[in-house]
Amino acid sequence: MTTSFLLAEGSNAALITFMIYTLAVFGIAALSNQLLKSKSFMSEYFLGSRGLGVWAFALTFAATSSSGGSFTGFPAKIYTHGWVLALWIGSYMVVPICTMGLIGKRLNQVARASGAITIPDVLRDRFNSARFGLLTVVLIVFFMSFNLVAQFKAGALILKVLLNDVEIFKSFSLSVAEWTSGVGFFGSDSQYLVCLLFFGVAVIAYTTYGGFHAVVWTDVMQGVVMVVGVLILLPLALNAVGGLDRATQEMSKMTPPMRGYGIVQLDDSSSGTAQLDKEDWLKMTDGDSTRVFRVAASKTIEAGTKTVYGVELLEITTPSEIERILAGETPSEFLDGATVSRFSDPGARYGKATITAAHDLSLEPYQPLVYSLDGSTQGYYPVSNVSLKQGVAQTISIELPPDQIDSSKKGTSDLSVSSVSTKSVKYASGADTPGVYVSGPGPSATDSVGFLSLSVAISFFFMWAISGSGQPSNMVRLMAFKDAMTLRRAIFTVALYYTCIYVPLVFIFCCARVLVPGMEAEPDRIMPEIAVYLTSGIGAAWLGGLLIAAPFAAVMSTVDSFLLMISSAMVRDIYQRNINPDASEGTIKKLSYLCTLIVGSAAMIVAVNPPDFLQDIIVYVGSGLAACFLAPVVFLLYWPRSNVQGSTIGMLAGFSAHFSMYVTGAFVNDSFFRPYRLMDFDPIIIGLFVSFTVTYLATLATPAPPQELVRKYFYRKVES
Amino acid sequence: MEPSSNSSSEEFELDPVFLNSRREACVIFAVWFVCMIWAVPVSYMMGYGREIVPGNVPTVFGMPTWIFWGIVCPWLVADVITTWLCFKFIKNDDLGVAPEELAEAGGNETATGEAAAKEGV
Numbered sequence: 001m002t003t004s005f006l007l008a009e010g011s012n013a014a015l016i017t018f019m020i021y022t023l024a025v026f027g028i029a030a031l032s033n034q035l036l037k038s039k040s041f042m043s044e045y046f047l048g049s050r051g052l053g054v055w056a057f058a059l060t061f062a063a064t065s066s067s068g069g070s071f072t073g074f075p076a077k078i079y080t081h082g083w084v085l086a087l088w089i090g091s092y093m094v095v096p097i098c099t100m101g102l103i104g105k106r107l108n109q110v111a112r113a114s115g116a117i118t119i120p121d122v123l124r125d126r127f128n129s130a131r132f133g134l135l136t137v138v139l140i141v142f143f144m145s146f147n148l149v150a151q152f153k154a155g156a157l158i159l160k161v162l163l164n165d166v167e168i169f170k171s172f173s174l175s176v177a178e179w180t181s182g183v184g185f186f187g188s189d190s191q192y193l194v195c196l197l198f199f200g201v202a203v204i205a206y207t208t209y210g211g212f213h214a215v216v217w218t219d220v221m222q223g224v225v226m227v228v229g230v231l232i233l234l235p236l237a238l239n240a241v242g243g244l245d246r247a248t249q250e251m252s253k254m255t256p257p258m259r260g261y262g263i264v265q266l267d268d269s270s271s272g273t274a275q276l277d278k279e280d281w282l283k284m285t286d287g288d289s290t291r292v293f294r295v296a297a298s299k300t301i302e303a304g305t306k307t308v309y310g311v312e313l314l315e316i317t318t319p320s321e322i323e324r325i326l327a328g329e330t331p332s333e334f335l336d337g338a339t340v341s342r343f344s345d346p347g348a349r350y351g352k353a354t355i356t357a358a359h360d361l362s363l364e365p366y367q368p369l370v371y372s373l374d375g376s377t378q379g380y381y382p383v384s385n386v387s388l389k390q391g392v393a394q395t396i397s398i399e400l401p402p403d404q405i406d407s408s409k410k411g412t413s414d415l416s417v418s419s420v421s422t423k424s425v426k427y428a429s430g431a432d433t434p435g436v437y438v439s440g441p442g443p444s445a446t447d448s449v450g451f452l453s454l455s456v457a458i459s460f461f462f463m464w465a466i467s468g469s470g471q472p473s474n475m476v477r478l479m480a481f482k483d484a485m486t487l488r489r490a491i492f493t494v495a496l497y498y499t500c501i502y503v504p505l506v507f508i509f510c511c512a513r514v515l516v517p518g519m520e521a522e523p524d525r526i527m528p529e530i531a532v533y534l535t536s537g538i539g540a541a542w543l544g545g546l547l548i549a550a551p552f553a554a555v556m557s558t559v560d561s562f563l564l565m566i567s568s569a570m571v572r573d574i575y576q577r578n579i580n581p582d583a584s585e586g587t588i589k590k591l592s593y594l595c596t597l598i599v600g601s602a603a604m605i606v607a608v609n610p611p612d613f614l615q616d617i618i619v620y621v622g623s624g625l626a627a628c629f630l631a632p633v634v635f636l637l638y639w640p641r642s643n644v645q646g647s648t649i650g651m652l653a654g655f656s657a658h659f660s661m662y663v664t665g666a667f668v669n670d671s672f673f674r675p676y677r678l679m680d681f682d683p684i685i686i687g688l689f690v691s692f693t694v695t696y697l698a699t700l701a702t703p704a705p706p707q708e709l710v711r712k713y714f715y716r717k718v719e720s
Numbered sequence: 721m722e723p724s725s726n727s728s729s730e731e732f733e734l735d736p737v738f739l740n741s742r743r744e745a746c747v748i749f750a751v752w753f754v755c756m757i758w759a760v761p762v763s764y765m766m767g768y769g770r771e772i773v774p775g776n777v778p779t780v781f782g783m784p785t786w787i788f789w790g791i792v793c794p795w796l797v798a799d800v801i802t803t804w805l806c807f808k809f810i811k812n813d814d815l816g817v818a819p820e821e822l823a824e825a826g827g828n829e830t831a832t833g834e835a836a837a838k839e840g841v
Contacts, residue, residue: 050818083784086791087763093791093798094752097805101748106741108815115819244782253774435772438784440763454764461756484812492806495799503795507783638742715732 015166017545021225021553022202028217029210050112050480052216057481058493059223060216061100063557064473070501071226071551072158075530076523078509081444081451082251082437086506088452091461096494098465104478104487106637110713111479118565119472119629120573122479126636127644128709130578135648137573139628139655140472143621144566145603150617151562152607155203155555156196161525162552163195186608196607199556204600207560208593212480215560222553227500229531229547234504236534237511244507250320250514251437256427256445257520258315259296260344261383261399263365264308266301267337274301276311279521281325281332284340292316292325293340294518309365310384310397312350313343314521317432321517330517331533344425347402351422353380354395357388358414366399371417378420379403393418437513459682467623467684470630473561476568527551563603567595616673620662627654627687631695640714642695645702650695658687737813744810751805755798763790 052060078085107122114125120140124133163169169191177190186193206214241247264276276299284291297312316322325332344350353371363369363386370379380398388394400422429450430436430443437443440457441450452460468474481487512519512530519526527547535544571592576583583591631654632647661683664676675683767786780788 050821083787084767086783086787087759087767090759090763090791090795091752091756093759093795094755094802097748097798097802098752101805101810102745105744105810105813105815106738109737109741109813112816112818112821245779246782248777248779248782248784249775252772252777434774435777438777439770439772439786440768454760454768457760457764458756461752461760465752484810484815488806488810488812491810492803495802495806499795499799503792638738638745711732714735714738716735718731718733 015163015169015545017542024221025202025206025214025218025556028221029206029214032210032212032214032217035213050108051482052477052480052486053482054486054489054493056216056220057477057486058490058497060219060557061474061477061490062096062494062497063219063223063226063554064477064561065095065099065468065471070505071527071554072154072161072524074505075509075512075527078506079513079519079523079526081442082513083248083506083510084440084442084452085509086503087440087457088460089464089502089506091463091465092498092502095465095468096491096498099468099471099474100478100487100491100494102469103475103633103637104481104491105484107475107478107633108481108487110637113713116479118568118572119475119479120569121577122475123632123636123647124573124577126709126713127647127705129644132644132648133573133577135651136629137569139625139651140569141566143625143628144472144562144569146617147621148559148562148566148599148603149606150621151555151559152196152200152603154618155199155552155559156192156607157524158551158555159195159199160191162528163191169194193608196604200600200604200607203556203559203563204597204604207563207600208596211592212564215557215564216480218560219557222557223497225546225553227497230501230504230508232543233508233531233534233547236538237508237515237530240534240537241511241514244511247507247511247514248438251510252435253320254318254437254513255432255434256430256436256443257317257518258344258346258425258427258431259423259445259520260313260315260348260350260425261397262293262311262313262340262344263342264299264311265339265341266306266308269304269306270301272303275299276301276308276335276338279518280338281334281518282313282338282340283334284343290322290326291340291343292322292518293343294521296521307341311340312397313340314518315343316518318434325517330515332517344399345402346426348425349400349422350383350425351398351400351420352395353398353420354393354418355388356393356416356418357390358416359390361388361414362386363388363396369415371415371420373417373420380420388415398422453680455677455680456682459685462688463623463682463684466688467626467630470626470628470633470688471622472625472629473558473565475629475633476561476565563596563600566599567592570595570599620673623682623684623687624655624658626684627658627691630654630688631691634692635695635699639699640710641704642699643702643705646695646697646699649698650691653694653698654687654691657690658683661686737815740811740813744805747809748805751798751801755794758794759790762786762794766790 074085074089077088081088110116110126111122114122116122116125120133120136123136124130173191173194176194180186180190180193206218210217238244238247241250264282276295278295278298280295282293282295284293293313293315295311296314299308299311301308316325324330355371363382365384366381368379368381370377378400380400383397383399386394386396398420423446426432427443427445428448429441433443441452441454444451481490508530509526512526516526516529516533519529528544531547532544535547571588575591576588580587628651632642632651635642635650636647661675661678662672665674666672668676677683678686763786766789767784770786778785783792
């Protein structure tokens with residue numbers, strides 16, 4: 001039974017699971033809509049009538065916080081960097097008590113006292129300031145809109161990974177590619193387009209129709225799927241690898257792979273166009289030894305070709321791993337009739353260059369060339385044939401050799417290079433060093449100080465536990481629980497839930513590193529890969545389907561919450577509270593449905609051509625929201641002296657400090673999403689520090705708040 | 721700013737929910753801080769920059785020693801503390817009633833009353 005067959009079997013199961021799951025979601029939305037008819041529409045649609053019980057509250061909080069990253073990005077990181085991820089996620093030991101306990105009870109009380117339904121409502125009413133309320137609406141809509149597009153993209157990508165090998169999906173995608181060909185807006189990836197459409201329509205429909213309760217109940221279902229999936233995977237993974245100790249000892253022998261360009265030699269030239277698929281396995285015989293490679297990016301083979309240039313490859317470097325792969329102990333099947341004849345020098349760099357020719361020109365593979373850019377001169381090779389048209393800029397794959405090339409080589413004066421982006425073939429940290437996967441700071445392909453330096457480890461302790469308290473999507477859930485007893489039991493439930501999710505995930509994907517080698521080419525696929533690999537061993541493909549649907553469930557639960565937050569900000573905070581306070585319930589109802597539908601559809605349309613830097617956008621938005629909201633909310637809840645001036649200045653200062661780290665990064669590191677790290681700390685630390693300090697000082701420097709507001713929120717009448 | 725002093729004929733005192741919540745928040749923040757100064761330094765001292773003998777890594781329950789003492793152990797302790805906070809420390813305060821809950825309760829009472837009148841109860 002081959003890996004591809006297993007994946008196809010698992011993916012069909014995933015498709016069936018997905019369809020059952022979608023039907024269940026629509027059933028939940030219909031039930032939720034019934035509730036809307038019997039209660040105050042606004043409070044029910046956006047806040048579930050403040051009546052969430054323990055399970056609903058605990059699981060909606062846990063599922064929304066977890067997001068798709070827990071089941072795609074996090075496993076991929078464990079696989080790529082090893083045991084150090086336990087420290088990276090370590091602060092989840094206190095995330096439930098911090099994110100729910102620090103402000104939960106008090107926020108719920110203040111929201112009830114003011115009748116607030118949204119977070120801007122709370123801020124506006126606490127200070128009795130419409131301007132402050134509007135400022136918070138603007139910030140929420142600004143951040144959440146970015147995030148919504150990014151999450152739509154994440155959802156579509158996860159679905160694409162899940163359905164990758166389903167035949168009906170492939171053929172439908174091909175049909176869509178034909179329908180949309182010639183329309184530039186739809187791009188060239190029809191599979192992504194189909195997944196975006198499925199994902200978007202499902203989420204928009206059930207969120208619009210069912211409102212907050214639909215979101216919460218689907219979160220509960222998704223939360224159960226996630227924890228059951230993890231708890232089933234754990235014993236299967238431990239059993240397959242021969243125990244956790246064996247996994248650790250095997251990992252201690254591992255060294256990071258190398259990545260670069262190679263030449264693949266075919267035994268026979270293909271009669272038609274063929275393809276080297278991503279993750280195909282290849283060998284190279286080098287004297288007495290055999291080197292093992294995995295294709296890192298699909299490559300089309302033209303008809304009649306026997307030599308394929310410029311194939312992006314990943315070389316396995318751990319001797320014990322190579323032995324196991326060659327002995328067939330891992331799910332690795334080598335491609336027949338193809339071998340690697342050349343691979344990048346370990347000291348080289350590889351990447352892309354944008355070049356323009358002074359006249360029509362053809363470049364041969366590995367023809368030595370020289371460019372001058374930003375004051376530096378460097379030799380480079382194109383790694384495959386390139387045909388250039390006069391004056392037309394073209395991006396090509398290049399390799400920079402470790403040694404300087406003779407600049408007198410011909411052809412270089414006919415080319416100008418406008419940009420170059422390269423990475424080392426070897427990992428920047430941890431290359432050739434056994435033990436990096438079982439110790440800190442963990443290997444890193446790009447960062448020479450390793451994956452998790454001490455300051456970054458501290459930053460992440462702030463990031464998850466403290467900045468998690470400052471997320472409006474979490475705060476709005478804290479306004480929805482029924483009573484203090486519900487909060488207490490829910491914190492306990494979420495603490496157990498996270499212990500059952502995150503610690504086992506680290507164990508499972510450390511085992512996965514040993515069981516399924518070479519996944520660095522596409523680490524985001526490790527969850528479906530390991531789920532199918534483990535469940536096929538016990539003849540339960542349906543279980544694999546359920547497990548690989550878990551990340552889809554996770555990202556869905558995040559998107560629906562953000563969607564509802566943006567529409568509530570528009571309908572409640574802008575329209576009802578500023579434009580038409582006397583709007584009838586019927587008008588509000590229609591507007592809420594319409595707004596959720598429009599916001600969701602707009603995000604889906606933008607996500608057809610989404611920005612790159614998906615994970616970076618999510619990190620920027622999460623930390624930015626915390627820098628803006630946490631300090632004002634903490635002060636307004638716990639400090640009677642806090643006032644609207646101090647909170648406004650502190651909020652803007654937090655936003656500016658955090659934003660300026662990113663802007664500085666754009667100049668210093670050449671990318672907005674590689675922020676400047678002051679004293680090596682993440683921008684979230686700087687943003688929170690500035691926000692808390694400025695809010696405190698500005699509050700003291702401005703007049704005290706009106707006595708009636710302080711009395712309303714901090715005092716009660718003495719009962720005689 | 722002394723709202724607790726007499727204002728007309730009414731007297732006010734600090735809301736016990738506010739006082740309890742603030743006290744609980746301080747303790748929770750302290751728990752976070754203790755967990756951080758346990759997990760990060762212990763992990764750093766035991767797990768960073770150490771000489772590793774491939775295939776002979778010291779482990780506890782199969783995981784590297786520094787992961788057990790630096791992460792798993794404080795995680796279990798944090799769970800115990802969280803349980804204590806939830807069931808012993810955090811007060812079961814009355815969080816009040818929102819205006820729309822009052823209105824709904826009033827509406828329901830009225831509706832119940834009307835229904836009862838129609839049925840002649």
